[in-house]
Amino acid sequence: MRLATAEINLTALAHNLAQVKRFAPNSKVMAVLKANAYGHGLVKIAQHLNDADAFAVARIDEALALRAGGLTKPIVLLEGFFNKDDLPILLANNFQTIIHDEYQLAALEEAELEAPLLCWLKVNTGMHRLGIAPEQFDEFYKRLQKTPNANNTVNLMTHFACADDVNNTKTVQQISQFDCLVNNINQAHCLSNSAGIIAWPNAHGDWVRPGLMLYGVSPMANALGEQHQLKPVMRLTTRVIAVRHVPANEAVGYGGRWKSDKATQLAVVAMGYGDGYPRHAKEGTPVVIGKQRYGIVGSVAMDMISVDIGQNEHNIKVGDRVTMWGPELPVEEIAQCADTIPYELLCNITPRVSYEYQP
Template identity: 45%
Template sequence: MARPLRADIDLDALRHNYCLARDQAPESRAVAVLKADAYGHGLVACARALEDLAPAFAVACLEEAETLREGGIAAPIMLLEGIFEAAELERVEALGLWMAVHSDWQLEALLTYRPARPVPVWIKVDSGMHRLGFAPERAEAVWHRLAAAPAQACDLHLMSHFATADAEDDAYFARQTARMKALAERLGAPLCLANSPATLARPESHGAWNRPGVMLYGSDPLEAANPVSRRLAPVMTLRSEVIAVRELAVGEPVGYGGRWTAARPSRIGVVACGYGDGYDRHAADGTPVLVEGRRACLAGKVSMDMLTVDLTDLPDADIGSEVVLWGRAANGEALSVDEVARHCDTISYTLLTGVLPRVPRRYHGAD
């Protein structure tokens, strides 16, 4: 019998979430962000599920784009970080990719290159995130240089990234938006600004394109959920089983260091899942799980291959009982990956992308 841990991927839920993103901005097009192996969900499988809906995909690097092309994906693919060395331009051209340009060396490499057909370029502007991108005043000159080089670049866009679109305080977000809109107006340029939280809650930032990412996978990126984000459906269910049960007397400890001790006579279930599978070792006592669709709590430190949960209030739970670490249980009850992340003092992105290769992915829906 195989180890019972698996990640069930609901491709119909993925499609639902994409449509939700698309419908928030009917005047925009939504590029589906698939970087980091589709946030841990499987790059090619997710692209195939969205191929008839999404007009384009976005990834972080050339290797991810190559994986999509090798998987038969013909749709446009955006390289969000552009190239990492000038030699990659040959592959960008051969694969028919779109690319971000965020630095002077990328700009010079592209202007020096002689492609058989021009490369679609999205100029990355640092409107306040202070990671990648040209300062707004510099971006204007970059735009004009690329516009004057039609043999190298075509279909120019401006893009930027928000630092605080998920926050309730919108002051800094408003400043970033204003900078980008002013620049776009001067240049007559199409804009791509909105990430997942801005897609869900900041319609003033919706441009020619939006870039929904984590919301596609059912995670609510907002600091305070809104009626739209509450409609997101979980795509990944990390599912396992109870593999052993222990009866503990008052005062008996569980796990490494004895962090959790029984305050009453307790039943402890051992679950086949641990940090060697990507479950966060920092999960605190009390982190929720679903056992046969009912809530239970983590009891003790997460081990490499196992974790332990308190089954005392679930007398029917036993060896073989379904355990959902996040996602949707067989009875329809759901446990948000966002809630689990809060108990781990992290974010859903790290949990989803952290599920390791030894956990098999099983895909459902989107036939």
């Protein structure tokens, strides 16, 4: 019996990429595949994003894994490089790098490379994470134009801090600041992550970089993917491994934190924080067995969760499939029940979960 399984719907993935293109029809698409493609499987997902124009990852090992998997599209390192000795590796593998600080720029200028790299200059317009200060822009851009180690094409990028909230004026300020810096420069611009693609069409620019929305999950605050015509790519499932009768007022699970006020039945399912399910999911967090929702009870353990199925009117039995999240049970909803965000749930899937890719 296959227990914890991440079922990956590749048709839904293609649909979501097409939806990105409908949102931003005049922009090229840089598909973001960092963190194992948000928990969906780095190489396999990349192999089914043929209509993307480029890939983006956080770190060089992710980029190398894509090349080892036979992927030939341009790959952008969103954090850039961290060691000057990596520069020949970037060049040999046709990687593009972000330049976001003085260390990186100086290392690039001092390197002895056989050919130039294509660079993206990242400007901090208010995220205050990576990126040069706006007042450094002219200097950095001129130095990149001057060094023989950088291609004359220097793409320009920033990152939104609050694009998921359409009522927050921060994004308007960031767009304005970026435009003031780069509008007179004839280079490609990239501002919009998934939330920017959906909510800020005036910031689509030459490139967009969808991440979460590719996987069918809404990047917007308090929204579901279906509201943007997105389809969930992952269904996380497992099986019932026991059905137990529990008398009234008997404590269940570690710490005995849950008791039923009447006799009931529990389905024990093979899922826990050892599979990546959130340990702090609240009592009543839904799962789907058959076509019916039931609530979890007691503490989420490493390997098992108890689900209150009442008098078991639907005749749930050992071996029945349980959906922890998926098209019929949005991961956004489970994230709210665990006081976290969908990104964390998807990225926390552990290696013992089996992956099943479906056309």
